[in-house]
Amino acid sequence: MFNDLLAGFGDALQPEYLLLALLGVVIGTLTGVLPGIGPVGAISMLLGLSPAVGPTGSLILFAGVYYGSMYGGSTTSILLNIPGEANSVVTAIDGYEMTKRGRAGAALTVAALGSFIAGTISILALAFATPVLGDLALKFGPPEYFALSVAGLLLLCILLTGPLWKSLAMVFLGLMLGAVGLDSLSAEARFTFDTIELSQGIGLVPLAMGLFGVAEVLSVAQQVRHGRVRRPKAPRLRDLLLTREEARRSAGPIGRGSVLGFVMGLIPGPATLTSTFVSYVLEKRLSRRKEEFGKGAIEGVAGPESANNSAAAAAFVPLISLGIPFTPVMALVLSALLLNGITPGPQFIDQHGDLFWTVIASMFVGNLMLLVLNLPMVGLFTRVLALPVQVLMPMILVFVLVGAYAANNTMWDVTVMVCAGLLGFVLTKYGFHMAPLLLAVVLGPTLENSLRVSLSIANGGFGTFVTRPISGAILAICAAVLVARLVWLLSRRVRRTAGNGDTGSATPTTATEPDSSTRVLSERSNQP
Amino acid sequence: MGRFEAAGRLKINGEVPVVLALFVFGVVYVVAARHYRAMPLTDPGPGLLPIVFGIGLAASCLLGLLRLRRPDLATRPQAQVDDISEDAEVALGWSGALRPLAIIVVLLAFPYVAPHAGYLATSWLVFVLSAQILRRGHILATLLTATGVVAASYLVFVQWLNLPLPTGLVGF
Incomplete structure (x- = not known):
C-alpha cells in the first residue's frame, strides 16, 4: 500500500495534475465564498469537460472543488455571517462572534487548520477503508444494492429541512426522469416518443447544469439588486496567529470532528451538513465553557469545520468501493467516471489501482494547497463578493453552455439543460430541494435493476430484502429513522397546538416561523 | 405583520x-x-x-x-437574496418575472444560432444580452468584458482542452 501511495505521488506531482488540483481548489474556494452556487453547481458546470481531462484529471479537479468549497464557505461565514454554502452555517454562529471580538484571524486559522488536519486524517482513513469495504462489498447481492439505494434516497429526504412530502416528490420525479430511455434489462424503449435523443435517456450532465447552474442564474435574475456590496475587512497576517490558549482549546474538537465526520460520511445522507451540527452539539456538551457557545467559542468553529471536511473525504468511500453515491456531489463524480468508461465498485482498486492512488495522493497535495492559499490570500478571495452579478452570471451561462454541449457534442443537451434550468428555478422557488432529484436520477437505474433482479431470484417474494442480514439491517435503520422523524413531527405539532391554546393570541404564521439559523439552512441545503 | x-x-x-x-x-x-x-x-x-x-x-x-389547504402548515416564502448590501435597491426596468424569462429565451436561441454563427459569436452575444437583461447600461464595459471572457473561454476550451465547439459559417 505504501509503495502504491508513493507511486501515486509520482503521478500526482506531474504538472498537468498539479495544475488541475490548483484549478480545482481555487474554483472550489471561490464557489464556497460566493453564496448560492455551491459545490454541486460548480462541479455540474465542469462536468462537460470530464472526457477532455480524463478520469484521473476529473477526480482530481472535482475533489479539489469539493474540498475548496468547504474551505471557502467558512471564510464568508466567519467574516460576514454569510455562509457561502450549507455546510458553513454552523461555523457562522461562533465564527462571526469571534470576528466581532476582533479574533477573525484566529477563527480563519483554526477553520483552515482544522480542515487541513481533518482532511489529511480522513484521506488516510479513505486509503485504508476503501479496500476493506471493497472486499466486504463482494458479498453484496442485488437486495443489498437495492437497500443501499433506498437508504441513500430516503435518508437524504429525511435529513433535509422542509416538508418531507416535497423531498419525496423530488425523489419520485428524479426516478421518473431516470427511467426515460432504453430499459437496461429488457432493452425496451420507455417514454422516448420514438426519438433517438430520448432513447439515450436524459443526460445527467445537462440535467445537473440546468438544475443547479441555470436555475441559480434565473433565481439571481429575478431577485437582482444593485448597490455597494459589503466587503469584509481581511485580517492582517499577524492576526492569523493563534494564542497558546486558543490552540489548546482547538486540538480536541479538531480530533473529535475528524473522527465524527469520517464516520458520518460513510452513512447515506447529507453527511457534510449533518456532521457540522452533531459536532457543534457534541463540543458544547463536552465543553467546560458552555456559556461561551454562541458568543465566540473557538471550539464551535474548530469542531464543525473539521467534521465537514472529514465527511467530504469519507463520501468517496461508498462511491469507490460500492459504486453507490450517497450525496449529489458524489453522483456527479460517478457520472464523470462513467463518462470516461470507468464503473466504480468492489473491483475498482484492483482494476484501476493507479488511478485510485494518484487521486489519493493528489488529495493530500490539494489539501496542502488549500492551506497555503487560503490563509494569506483570504482578502483576495473575499473580493469576489464584489464582482457584479451582470459579470458573474453571464460568465456562468457561457460555461454551462459549453459544458452541456461538450459532453456529447449535441445541441439537444443544451436544450435539455435550459428546460431543466426552468424546472429547477420554478421548483426551488417553491421550496423543493433539487438534491434528492439529482441523486434519484443517478441511483434510479441501480434501484430498479437490483429490485427486479432480486424479485426474479426470489420468485417474486419481497421477504428476501428483510431476511438477508445486510439488506435487512439497512432497511431497518431506514425505517427507524423515518419513524423517529414522524414522531418528532407529531410531537412538534402537539406542542405547537398546546402553545397556541395557552397563549390564545398566537397567529398561525408566527407559530410556524423558523428561527434564523434553520431558515438559512433551509435556503442553502440545495447544495449538500 | x-x-x-x-x-x-x-x-x-x-x-x-x-x-x-x-x-x-x-x-x-x-x-x-x-x-x-x-x-x-x-x-x-x-x-x-x-x-x-x-x-x-x-x-x-x-x-x-x-x-x-391549511395555511398554518404551508411553507414560508423563500427569503430574498442575501443581505449583501445595506443600501441596495431593487433594479428598475426589467421586472422580476420578466428577467428569468428573457434569459431563457436567449439560452433557447443558442442551439439554433450557434451552428450557423459559431461558438465565439454566439457566446459573446449570450454574454452581452444576459448582462443587459440583468442590468441595463454600461454598454461599453459589458462589450469589453464579454470579449475578454469569451476570448479566455476560447483559449481554455478550444486551445487547451481541444473541445470541438461549433465553428459556424465563419469558421470559428
Missing part, C-alpha cells in the same frame, strides 16, 4: 398550481407506463417501477395539496 401574511398568501397561491402540475404529471406518467409490461412479480417487466414512481409522485403531491 400584514405584509408578511400577504407574502404568505402569495406563496401559497403560486405553490398550488406547481404541485397540481406535478400531480398531473405523475398521473399521466402512470397511464403511459401501463403500456409496458409490469407483471408477473417473478419476472418484473419494464413497466413495474415507472408505475410505482408515478403513483409515488402523485401521492406525495396529493399529500402536499392537502397540507397546503
Whole structure:
C-alpha cells in the first residue's frame, strides 16, 4: 500500500495534475465564498469537460472543488455571517462572534487548520477503508444494492429541512426522469416518443447544469439588486496567529470532528451538513465553557469545520468501493467516471489501482494547497463578493453552455439543460430541494435493476430484502429513522397546538416561523 | 405583520398550481407506463417501477395539496437574496418575472444560432444580452468584458482542452 501511495505521488506531482488540483481548489474556494452556487453547481458546470481531462484529471479537479468549497464557505461565514454554502452555517454562529471580538484571524486559522488536519486524517482513513469495504462489498447481492439505494434516497429526504412530502416528490420525479430511455434489462424503449435523443435517456450532465447552474442564474435574475456590496475587512497576517490558549482549546474538537465526520460520511445522507451540527452539539456538551457557545467559542468553529471536511473525504468511500453515491456531489463524480468508461465498485482498486492512488495522493497535495492559499490570500478571495452579478452570471451561462454541449457534442443537451434550468428555478422557488432529484436520477437505474433482479431470484417474494442480514439491517435503520422523524413531527405539532391554546393570541404564521439559523439552512441545503 | 401574511398568501397561491402540475404529471406518467409490461412479480417487466414512481409522485403531491389547504402548515416564502448590501435597491426596468424569462429565451436561441454563427459569436452575444437583461447600461464595459471572457473561454476550451465547439459559417 505504501509503495502504491508513493507511486501515486509520482503521478500526482506531474504538472498537468498539479495544475488541475490548483484549478480545482481555487474554483472550489471561490464557489464556497460566493453564496448560492455551491459545490454541486460548480462541479455540474465542469462536468462537460470530464472526457477532455480524463478520469484521473476529473477526480482530481472535482475533489479539489469539493474540498475548496468547504474551505471557502467558512471564510464568508466567519467574516460576514454569510455562509457561502450549507455546510458553513454552523461555523457562522461562533465564527462571526469571534470576528466581532476582533479574533477573525484566529477563527480563519483554526477553520483552515482544522480542515487541513481533518482532511489529511480522513484521506488516510479513505486509503485504508476503501479496500476493506471493497472486499466486504463482494458479498453484496442485488437486495443489498437495492437497500443501499433506498437508504441513500430516503435518508437524504429525511435529513433535509422542509416538508418531507416535497423531498419525496423530488425523489419520485428524479426516478421518473431516470427511467426515460432504453430499459437496461429488457432493452425496451420507455417514454422516448420514438426519438433517438430520448432513447439515450436524459443526460445527467445537462440535467445537473440546468438544475443547479441555470436555475441559480434565473433565481439571481429575478431577485437582482444593485448597490455597494459589503466587503469584509481581511485580517492582517499577524492576526492569523493563534494564542497558546486558543490552540489548546482547538486540538480536541479538531480530533473529535475528524473522527465524527469520517464516520458520518460513510452513512447515506447529507453527511457534510449533518456532521457540522452533531459536532457543534457534541463540543458544547463536552465543553467546560458552555456559556461561551454562541458568543465566540473557538471550539464551535474548530469542531464543525473539521467534521465537514472529514465527511467530504469519507463520501468517496461508498462511491469507490460500492459504486453507490450517497450525496449529489458524489453522483456527479460517478457520472464523470462513467463518462470516461470507468464503473466504480468492489473491483475498482484492483482494476484501476493507479488511478485510485494518484487521486489519493493528489488529495493530500490539494489539501496542502488549500492551506497555503487560503490563509494569506483570504482578502483576495473575499473580493469576489464584489464582482457584479451582470459579470458573474453571464460568465456562468457561457460555461454551462459549453459544458452541456461538450459532453456529447449535441445541441439537444443544451436544450435539455435550459428546460431543466426552468424546472429547477420554478421548483426551488417553491421550496423543493433539487438534491434528492439529482441523486434519484443517478441511483434510479441501480434501484430498479437490483429490485427486479432480486424479485426474479426470489420468485417474486419481497421477504428476501428483510431476511438477508445486510439488506435487512439497512432497511431497518431506514425505517427507524423515518419513524423517529414522524414522531418528532407529531410531537412538534402537539406542542405547537398546546402553545397556541395557552397563549390564545398566537397567529398561525408566527407559530410556524423558523428561527434564523434553520431558515438559512433551509435556503442553502440545495447544495449538500 | 400584514405584509408578511400577504407574502404568505402569495406563496401559497403560486405553490398550488406547481404541485397540481406535478400531480398531473405523475398521473399521466402512470397511464403511459401501463403500456409496458409490469407483471408477473417473478419476472418484473419494464413497466413495474415507472408505475410505482408515478403513483409515488402523485401521492406525495396529493399529500402536499392537502397540507397546503391549511395555511398554518404551508411553507414560508423563500427569503430574498442575501443581505449583501445595506443600501441596495431593487433594479428598475426589467421586472422580476420578466428577467428569468428573457434569459431563457436567449439560452433557447443558442442551439439554433450557434451552428450557423459559431461558438465565439454566439457566446459573446449570450454574454452581452444576459448582462443587459440583468442590468441595463454600461454598454461599453459589458462589450469589453464579454470579449475578454469569451476570448479566455476560447483559449481554455478550444486551445487547451481541444473541445470541438461549433465553428459556424465563419469558421470559428
